[in-house]
Amino acid sequence: MLTLANVHAGYNSSEVLSGITMQLDEGEVLTLLGRNGMGKSTTINCITGLLGLHSGEITFNGVKLNNLQSYQIARLGIGLVPEERHIFTNLTVAENLLVAAANYSASISPWTLQTIYKLFPRLQERSKHAGNQLSGGEQQMLAIGRALMINPKLLILDEATEGLAPLICDEIWNVIRLLKQQGLSILIVDKNLHTLLKIADRYYLMEKGRVVSTGCAQDLAQDHQLQARYLGL
Ligand SMILES: Nc1ncnc2c1ncn2[C@@H]1O[C@H](COP(=O)(O)OP(=O)(O)O)[C@@H](O)[C@H]1O
Ligand SMILES: [Mg+2]
Incomplete structure (x- = not known):
């Protein structure tokens, strides 16, 4: 479904990704792992068109994404829950x-306000509140719903659950499990390795802009x- 072939990218002239190759199959849950600053978000920025590539190729269902704008990539069916959430505050x-x-x-059964509220009842309670009145957990639920x-x-x-209270994290993991059951393809970054490796099918482990290991999530668990070597655990 999604392929990255020898992707090089960075900010200005500095290279952050030094040849990333990965693939995600339809219905699969993939996790991108690595310590802080290793290039996980940069990889996601490349996939979603927020950052241009120096070289290499990204395709989604056979369509080359390299020179597309973010809104065009969204229209192809890639939904992003960004690290900073970017809720519309007003x-x-x-x-x-x-x-x-x-x-x-x-x-044939698209998401509606009602089905999102069923997924996250808290959002219904807060439906008339402005984005800037929400807690971090509510913002993350809203970013997922959006x-x-x-x-x-x-x-x-x-960073699916970064900085959130344990009960909120549990709720978000439950939703991700449900989405997986429904057959949605998911690419996820998070620091909770234990939970992540139970949900993910496969992993890619990054260090300094390179993939250093890939395989079955169960094997990495x-x-x-x-x-210990790559995640310091
Ligand atoms: N907007 C930016 N401008 C310049 N350098 C950046 C920017 N965003 C990230 N970087 C650098 O790129 C590297 C990878 O960062 P990032 O992809 O955010 O890592 P991760 O998501 O794995 O923590 C880091 O060295 C970081 O400092
Ligand atoms: Mg990041």
Whole structure:
């Protein structure tokens, strides 16, 4: 579904990604791992068109993404929950969801306000509140809901639960599990390795802009040497 072939990219002239090759199959949950600053968000920025490539190629369902704008990539069915969440602070919760509404995957049962509220009841309670009145957890639920409202074929979450209270994290993990059960393809970055490796099918482990290991999530869960070497666990 998604392929990255020898992707080189960076900010200005400095190279951050030095030849990333990876692939995500339809219905798969993939996790991108690595310590801080290793290039996970930069990889996601390249996929979503927020950062141009120096060289290499990214394709999604056979369409080359390299020279497309972010909005065009979203229309192909890639929904992003960005690391900084980027909630529209002056719009209400409902408006934040509705601005994104579109059925880019031509789903026969597209997401609606009601189904998002069912997923995150807290958002319904807060539906008339402005984005800047929300807690961090509510903002993250809203960012996920907003990404779902485009009816993506692929959902990308950068730091899915960062800085959130344990109960909120549990709620978000439950939603991600449910989305997986529904067959959604997911690319996820998070620091909670234990939970992540139970949900993900496969992983790519990055160090300094390169993929240093890839395989089955279950295998990494048991490989404490690899975890210690690249994740400091
Ligand atoms: N906007 C930016 N401008 C310049 N350098 C950046 C920018 N964003 C990230 N970097 C650098 O790129 C490297 C990779 O960062 P990032 O992809 O955010 O890592 P990760 O998400 O794995 O923590 C880091 O060295 C970081 O300092
Ligand atoms: Mg990051």
